[in-house]
Each structure stands twice: as C-alpha cells, then as structure tokens.
Amino acid sequence: xxxxxxxxxxxxxxxxxxxxxxxxxxxxxxxxxxxxxxxxxxxxxxxxxxxxxxxxxxxxxxxxxxxxxxxxxxxxxxxxxxxxxxxxxxxxxxxxxxxxxxxxxxxxxxxxxxxxxxxxxxxxxxxxxxxxxxxxxxxxxxxxxxxxxxxxxxxxxxxxxxxxxxxxxxxxxxxxxxxxxxxxxxxxxxxxxxxxxxxxxxxxxxxxxxxxxxxxxxxxxxxxxxxxxxxxxxxxxxxxxxxxxxxxxxxxxxxxxxxxxxxxxxxxxxxxxxxxxxxxxxxxxxxxxxxxxxxxxxxxxxxxxxxxxxxxxxxxxxxxxxxxxxxxx
Amino acid sequence: xxxxxxxxxxxxxxxxxxxxxxxxxxxxxxxxxxxxxxxxxxxxxxxxxxxxxxxxxxxxxxxxxxxxxxxxxxxxxxxxxxxxxxxxxxxxxxxxxxxxxxxxxxxxxxxxxxxxxxxxxxxxxxxxxxxxxxxxxxxxxxxxxxxxxxxxxxxxxxxxxxxxxxxxxxxxxxxxxxxxxxxxxxxxxxxxxxxxxxxxxxxxxxxxxxxxxxxxxxxxxxxxxxxxxxxxxxxxxxxxxxxxxxxxxxxxxxxxxxxxxxxxxxxxxxxxxxxxxxxxxxxxxxxxxxxxxxxxxxxxxxxxxxxxxxxxxxxxxxxxxxxxxxxxxxxxxxxxxxxxxxxxxxxxxxxxxxxxxxxxxxxxxxxxxxxxxxxxxxxxx
Ligand SMILES: Nc1ncnc2c1ncn2[C@@H]1O[C@H](COP(=O)(O)OP(=O)(O)OP(=O)(O)O)[C@@H](O)[C@H]1O
Ligand SMILES: [Mg+2]
Numbered sequence: 001x002x003x004x005x006x007x008x009x010x011x012x013x014x015x016x017x018x019x020x021x022x023x024x025x026x027x028x029x030x031x032x033x034x035x036x037x038x039x040x041x042x043x044x045x046x047x048x049x050x051x052x053x054x055x056x057x058x059x060x061x062x063x064x065x066x067x068x069x070x071x072x073x074x075x076x077x078x079x080x081x082x083x084x085x086x087x088x089x090x091x092x093x094x095x096x097x098x099x100x101x102x103x104x105x106x107x108x109x110x111x112x113x114x115x116x117x118x119x120x121x122x123x124x125x126x127x128x129x130x131x132x133x134x135x136x137x138x139x140x141x142x143x144x145x146x147x148x149x150x151x152x153x154x155x156x157x158x159x160x161x162x163x164x165x166x167x168x169x170x171x172x173x174x175x176x177x178x179x180x181x182x183x184x185x186x187x188x189x190x191x192x193x194x195x196x197x198x199x200x201x202x203x204x205x206x207x208x209x210x211x212x213x214x215x216x217x218x219x220x221x222x223x224x225x226x227x228x229x230x231x232x233x234x235x236x237x238x239x240x241x242x243x244x245x246x247x248x249x250x251x252x253x254x255x256x257x258x259x260x261x262x263x264x265x266x267x268x269x270x271x272x273x274x275x276x277x278x279x280x281x282x283x284x285x286x287x288x289x290x291x292x293x294x295x296x297x298x299x300x301x302x303x304x305x306x307x308x309x310x311x312x313x314x315x316x317x318x319x320x321x322x323x324x325x326x327x328x329x
Numbered sequence: 330x331x332x333x334x335x336x337x338x339x340x341x342x343x344x345x346x347x348x349x350x351x352x353x354x355x356x357x358x359x360x361x362x363x364x365x366x367x368x369x370x371x372x373x374x375x376x377x378x379x380x381x382x383x384x385x386x387x388x389x390x391x392x393x394x395x396x397x398x399x400x401x402x403x404x405x406x407x408x409x410x411x412x413x414x415x416x417x418x419x420x421x422x423x424x425x426x427x428x429x430x431x432x433x434x435x436x437x438x439x440x441x442x443x444x445x446x447x448x449x450x451x452x453x454x455x456x457x458x459x460x461x462x463x464x465x466x467x468x469x470x471x472x473x474x475x476x477x478x479x480x481x482x483x484x485x486x487x488x489x490x491x492x493x494x495x496x497x498x499x500x501x502x503x504x505x506x507x508x509x510x511x512x513x514x515x516x517x518x519x520x521x522x523x524x525x526x527x528x529x530x531x532x533x534x535x536x537x538x539x540x541x542x543x544x545x546x547x548x549x550x551x552x553x554x555x556x557x558x559x560x561x562x563x564x565x566x567x568x569x570x571x572x573x574x575x576x577x578x579x580x581x582x583x584x585x586x587x588x589x590x591x592x593x594x595x596x597x598x599x600x601x602x603x604x605x606x607x608x609x610x611x612x613x614x615x616x617x618x619x620x621x622x623x624x625x626x627x628x629x630x631x632x633x634x635x636x637x638x639x640x641x642x643x644x645x646x647x648x649x650x651x652x653x654x655x656x657x658x659x660x661x662x663x664x665x666x667x668x669x670x671x672x673x674x675x676x677x678x679x680x681x682x683x684x685x686x687x688x689x690x691x692x693x694x695x696x697x698x699x700x701x702x703x704x705x706x707x708x709x710x
Contacts, residue, residue: 218414221381224401225408226475227431240418 074296093293097301101283103291108282109271111301118275121189121196121264122257128197129204129253130246136201137208138234142220152209155202163199167266170195174267187269195263200256204249211245212238251313258306276302331391331405331482331515332357333378338387340373340539347373349539351387355532358513360506362530364520366562370539371519372411375485378517380404391482402431404483407476407514411488413468415460421447421471422456428479446474449508465492469501477508484509484516490525502529523563527551535559552683557691560613566645568613568685571657575599575608581686583612585651587630592681599686599694610694613685616645619661620678621669629676632659634669644669648677 075093077086095101101108139145140152174185174195185191215238223233239246261277268278280298283291338351348370355361363371376382378389380401388395396404415424422443429439447453450470460468469489476484486505490498506529509516520526526533527547535542535550535558543555554560560568573589574582579596581589589612591599604610622629632648635658639645644665650656661677669675686694 216412216414218410218412219416221376221379221401222408222410222414222416222475223427224381225379225404225406226428226479227402229400229402232431237416241416243418 071296071299074293075300076297077293090293093291093297094301096294096298101294103283103294108279109274111279111298113272114274114276114279117189117273118258118277121193121260121275122254124190124193125196125200125257125260126250126253128193129200130250132197133201133204133208133249134239134242134246136205137212138238140205140209141212152206155206159203159206164262166199167262170263171266186267187273189268189273189275192260192263192267193257195267196257196260197253200253204253207249208242208245211242215241247313251309254309255306332359332393333483333515333517334390334393335374335378336388336390338374338377338389339385340370340377340382341385346539348377351536351539351541353534353541353544355515355517357392358515360509360516360518360529360531362518362520362526362533363536364523364526364533364562365536365542366521368538369536371521371536372487374536375408375487375517375519378483379406379408379485405479405481406483406485407479407481408485409469409472409476409487409489411491411519413460413472413492415468415471415475417460419459420456421452421458421460421463424460424471425456425474425478428475432479442478443474446478449477450474466494466497466501469493473505477512477514480512481514484514486516486518488520489518490520490522498525505529523565527563535562537562553693553695554613554685555693555696557611557613557687560685560687560693564615566616566640566660566662568615569619569659570611570613570687571650571659572609573612575604575606575610577606581610581612583630583650584656585630589630589679590628590681591684595681595684595686595695602688602694604688609689611687611691613687614659614679615683615685616660616662618680618683619659620680621646621661621663621667622676622678625676626678628681629678632656632675632677634671634673634675636671637669639665648675650677 073086076089076091078088078090078092079086096108096111100110140148171186174191177183178185178191185194219241220233220238223237228236259277260275261281264275264278265281268274271282274282276298280295280302283295283298333353333355335351335353338348338353339346340348351370351374353361363374365371373382377384380396380399384397388397390396391404416427419427425443425447426439429442434442443456444453447456450473452467452470452474455463455467455471460471463471469492473486473489476486489505490501493501502525505518518526518529527550530547532544532546533550534544537558543550543559545555550559550563554563554568557570561570571584573584576582576588577600579591579593579599581591583589625631630650631652632650633653634646635649636647637644638647640662642665643662644667646661646663646669648659648661650659659677663669688694
C-alpha cells in the first residue's frame with residue numbers, strides 16, 4: 001500500500017479552476033491505492049471462482065466414486081475391509097456366467113437367457129420408438145392439420161406426468177386387451193415393450209420434430225421439383241438429414257429400455273421373461289442370505305453393455321443439445 | 330420448351346392476398362423478369378408455376394395445357410431458390426445428379442451430363458465437396474446446375490444473384506443470359522433489382538402488392554411507364570415526380586407559377602382527354618432528362634442547388650424548385666466536370682419529348698386513348 005501511494009506520479013495538469021483543485025491530488029492517490037487493492041481482491045476472487053466448480057463437483061461425485069469402487073471390489077472378493085479393501089480375491093461371485101445361480105434353496109435362470117430378454121426388450125422398445133416418433137415428428141413439423149398445437153402441448157404435459165401413476169390403469173388395459181384378443185399382453189416382453197414405447201414416444205417425437213423443423217422448406221420443395229414424390233422426398237432428402245436425431249432417440253430409447261424395471265416388475269410374472277433388472281432384484285430380494293459379492297458382480301455385468309454402448313454413441317448423444325442445427329445451412 | 334400462360338391467378342394466405350388476379354403470357358423461349366418490391370408476391374407466383382403452391386383461383390397453362398393438377402415432379406421445371414436449397418448431406422456431384430438419378434438416367438450419361446453442366450458453370454473442381462464447404466456464389470452455381478442438368482421445359486430463378494458480390498453478380502448476370510439464349514429455355518427470373526430485370530429479360534412484369542402493374546419490354550418500361558408506381562419504381566436515381574396544374578391549350582403550371590409548354594403531339598393527346606382546366610396532374614421527369622443552364626432561358630425553371638453527390642461517372646444534383654428555392658425537391662444528373670455550389674441558382678430545362686404525365690388516378694396520360702388499360706395492366710403479346 002505504501003508502494004502504490006509513493007509511485008503515484010504528479011498530476012500532469014493540476015490546475016483546474018475553483019476550490020476543488022486543492023482537493024484533487026490526495027483524492028487521486030487514494031483512489032489508486034483502492035484500485036490496487038480491488039485488483040488484488042478481484043484476482044483472488046476470480047481464482048476462487050474458477051476452482052469452486054471443481055471442488056463442488058469433487059465433493060458431489062465422491063459418493064458415486066465410492067459406490068462404484070465398492071461394486072468393483074466386492075465383485076472380486078470374498079470379504080472386504082471397510083467396504084473398500086478386498087480380502088481374498090475370488091471369481092466365485094461371477095459364477096453366474098457359466099452356471100445357473102444357486103443361492104440358498106432357489107435356482108435362478110441362466111444369465112444368458114436373461115440378457116437375451118433384456119436385449120430383446122430394449123431393442124423392441126428402440127425400434128418401436130424410432131419408427132413411430134420419426135413419422136409423428138415429421139407430421140408435427142410439416143403438416144398443418146387441425147389440433148396440431150394442442151397435440152404438441154398435450155405431448156409435453158403427458159411427458160411431465162410420471163408414468164408410474166398410470167400403473168394400475170395400464171394393468172387393466174393390458175388385461176382387457178388380453179381378454180379380447182387372446183394375445184399375451186400381460187406376462188410377456190412384448191406387452192411391456194408396448195407400454196414402455198408408448199410412454200417414451202411423446203418425448204422422442206418432440207425431439208425429432210426439432211430436427212425436422214431445422215430442414216428448410218425450400219430443400220424439401222427442391223426435392224419435389226427435382227422429381228421426388230412425397231415418400232421419396234422423405235426418404236432420400238429429409239431422412240438423411242435427421243440421422244443424428246434418429247441416432248439420439250435410438251440411443252436414449254435403448255438406454256431407457258435397458259434400465260427399465262418398474263413396468264417389467266409389475267407386468268411380468270414368470271422367470272422365463274426375466275430381464276437383467278428383474279434378475280438383479282430377485283437376487284437382492286433373496287430371503288435368508290444376501291450374497292453382496294454376487295449382487296455386485298451382476299450389477300457390474302448389467303452395466304458393462306451400457307458403458308460400452310455409451311462410449312460408442314456419445315457423439316450422437318451430444319447432437320441433441322445442438323437440436324439438429326448442425327450441418328444445416 | 331414450353332410457353333406459359335397465367336389466367337386470373339390468385340393466391341391468398343388466410344386474408345393476405347399475395348397474388349391478385351395475375352394474367353401473364355410468356356412465349357416459348359422467352360426470358361421474363363418478375364420485378365417488384367419485397368413482399369409483392371413474386372416468390373408466390375413462382376412457386377405456383379412450379380406446382381408447390383396450389384393457386385387459390387385461376388389457371389396455369391404450359392403450352393395451352395392446364396397444369397393446375399400436375400404434380401411438381403411432372404412439370405419439368407428447373408427451380409433455383411433464393412436460398413439455393415442444396416441438399417446438405419450430398420456432395421456437389423450428387424446434388425446435381427439427383428434429378429437425373431430420380432428419372433433413372435443411365436449411369437454413364439449422368440456422369441457425362443453432370444460434368445458437362447459443371448464445366449459450363451466452372452465448378453468442375455468442386456464436385457466432391459459438400460454444399461457447406463462452398464461460398465455463396467459457388468452454391469448459387471451448383472443450384473443453377475441442378476436446375477439445368479435435367480434440361481427443363483421451364484427455368485424458374487428466384488433472386489439467384491442476391492447473395493453474390495457486385496462483380497460476380499454482373500458476370501453471372503451475363504452468363505445466365507447467354508446460357509438461356511443458347512439453350513432456349515423459357516425462363517422466369519424473380520428479382521427486386523431493377524437493373525437485373527432490365528438488363529437480362531426480354532420482357533419485365535412489374536408487380537406491386539400482388540397486382541401486375543405493367544408487362545412489357547425493358548425499353549418501354551423505362552420510356553413509357555404505365556402508372557405512377559412503375560414510374561417511381563423504375564430508374565435509379567428515381568424519377569422526379571411533382572404535382573402540376575393543367576391549363577387548356579397545352580400548358581402545365583408548375584409549382585411557383587411558371588408554365589411549361591407541352592410539345593404539340595402531347596398537347597393534342599391531352600386535349601383529347603378533355604381534362605378540366607386546373608386539374609391536378611403529376612409530372613414525371615427523369616434526372617437524366619433535365620439540362621442545367623447557368624443563364625435564364627424561356628423554357629427553363631429557376632432552382633437552387635441543395636446538395637450534390639458524385640455517383641461514379643455522374644454528378645447527381647438535388648434542387649429546390651422555385652425562385653426562392655422553396656418548391657418541391659428535384660434531382661438532376663449532370664456530368665461531374667460541372668462545378669456546382671450549394672445555394673447556387675441554376676435554370677433547369679426539361680427535355681420536352683421525355684416528359685411523363687399521370688392523371689389523378691395515377692395512370693399514364695401518354696398512352697393513346699384506345700390502348701389504355703386499367704391500372705393492373707396486362708399487355709398482351
Ligand atoms: N406461407 C405463407 N403464409 C402466409 N403469408 C405468406 C406466405 N408466403 C408469403 N406470404 C405473404 O404473401 C406476400 C407475398 O410474399 P412473397 O414471398 O411472394 O413475396 P416476394 O415478392 O417474393 O418478396 P421478397 O422479394 O421479399 O422475396 C407477403 O405479404 C407475404 O407475407
Ligand atoms: Mg421472394
């Protein structure tokens with residue numbers, strides 16, 4: 001502070017008219033000192049602010065890191081110290097990979113059948129959602145029909161409701177469908193695929209509509225003038241341009257299907273149609289003994305495809321925030 | 330190739346009338362420009378001809394066949410959009426080849442024709458790029474190639490030069506005109522740039538608020554504008570327009586009281602119209618049809634220099650008419666060698682053979698009485 005006041009240069013034109021001129025030089029010096037102080041303060045503040053997110057994020061992610069490391073360690077050990085430090089490494093917890101799992105008195109179905117069911121379920125959900133929401137999104141974006149506005153508002157509203165609240169109603173719908181058609185809507189993967197897809201489609205259609213919106217009318221018109229009929233224009237000109245959007249909803253639908261639990265748990269009764277989430281649940285819910293090592297191993301096994309899938313598709317996921325504007329001109 | 334006829338073509342969007350009872354005939358191989366200010370319905374007209382918009386009323390004929398119910402793909406038109414509308418997911422080659430692929434042209438022929446048209450437009454070296462990697466001018470040429478490659482019956486161009494820089498615009502203007510004549514394709518060019526319209530087209534259709542104002546050759550449009558709108562719209566710098574009073578015996582009283590003697594044929598034509606003594610008319614005078622004189626002449630009108638601007642090869646002088654310089658504003662073009670100073674008093678001498686006169690309804694009084702048409706002025710070829 002001393003330094004800053006001593007190196008203050010004399011005022012170059014120190015003769016303003018009036019009484020205020022007498023006050024001027026000390027005021028200037030004082031201000032300079034203030035600025036120096038403020039500058040130092042601002043720098044410290046800026047540094048603090050820059051560090052703050054990292055500190056906060058580190059604190060917030062700590063429990064997650066602890067949880068996953070618990071999973072990993074547990075799955076490969078007989079016992080652990082403080083939940084972290086593995087004691088006696090073993091592959092025994094992963095035995096469900098090569099033989100039907102026996103815990104206590106019960107025998108669980110083969111993990112590979114279960115994985116197949118999960119893939120079937122997630123794949124079915126994905127295909128259904130992508131097919132229907134691309135068509136619906138196209139219609140919402142391009143056709144001017146009565147009630148278009150209200151459909152879009154309803155869509156948002158529908159997505160805002162938690163699907164779980166509809167559980168009982170859906171049960172009855174499936175039950176009556178089964179009664180009238182004789183087809184197995186309850187206790188079948190396809191029944192739940194229908195339910196899951198129906199709940200996800202509004203949101204996907206909304207997302208994909210944004211991608212369609214980003215395609216200028218002129219480009220579509222160009223296609224018509226160049227000799228396309230409606231289907232060709234959709235298929236050859238519009239569809240390729242919304243590929244990132246389709247990829248995004250496909251990925252999200254697949255992940256949603258892969259992670260689905262509550263509807264499967266409610267509408268599936270027989271072990272033949274178990275998916276990984278139900279399988280995991282049945283191990284946890286085993287009365288008498290809970291083998292935490294096995295639970296951890298199954299949980300990890302359940303996660304692996306998701307992680308691999310995510311690594312390969314994260315680029316597509318990122319596209320969603322861009323809203324399909326990328327590549328358009 | 331095809332001739333085009335529009336009959337009572339009307340397009341309404343809700344209660345906006347975009348195109349109002351448009352009648353137009355375009356001969357086979359002709360180059361017609363649709364000219365008008367923004368929002369006058371040019372694009373709408375073009376899109377109706379292409380079959381993208383359905384007319385609210387009226388009919389469109391190609392070669393005397395009504396095509397109202399023909400799908401765009403079957404009209405054989407080439408269309409260049411204002412925004413070019415290239416397919417962003419295809420290479421330049423695929424963009425140009427797209428219409429040919431759709432009509433199942435053999436592979437080798439596609440290759441040949443795309444290269445041929447690309448060479449014409451000087452974009453052969455860009456064929457592998459994506460549209461996003463091209464400049465606006467290059468995109469424009471790709472769009473033109475895509476429209477030309479299918480050898481359309483009718484070529485529709487919607488402000489295809491609007492995104493080009495001034496020099497490229499002049500070059501491309503000449504290029505398009507040459508190409509059109511060479512291929513003999515019936516062409517409609519939409520533009521709000523009068524220089525573009527006047528320099529390229531065989532005939533120009535001027536539109537205003539959806540209504541056709543005049544449809545004739547560029548020279549006619551310039552020399553004999555049919556109404557006040559055309560008079561004020563065509564010409565740069567714009568025509569001087571101010572109110573005058575009609576005096577029997579072939580004289581006009583200008584603001585400030587001085588009289589302008591009309592040449593004999595013009596006077597007779599006005600006489601034939603039985604205008605009332607003292608009727609208010611609008612006199613039009615192009616800036617280039619006014620001579621400046623430093624000394625008083627019997628045909629001259631005193632005016633005071635208000636402002637002078639250099640426009641490249643010309644000097645544009647703004648005047649205030651009247652002895653005290655308090656009359657209406659007026660512009661005159663003169664050669665830049667001339668020294669004018671602000672506030673200087675000069676005499677303006679209009680060329681008596683280049684006067685334009687408009688009646689109270691805004692219609693030109695110079696046309697012969699029998700060739701006179703209502704304000705929407707569909708002049709048949
Ligand atoms: N799809 C539409 N819905 C409603 N109004 C429209 C539509 N398209 C055009 N219009 C209106 O019709 C009128 C004519 O539009 P048009 O696009 O033909 O003008 P333009 O002459 O091409 O103008 P510009 O030079 O700006 O391109 C305008 O007033 C416009 O607002
Ligand atoms: Mg337009």
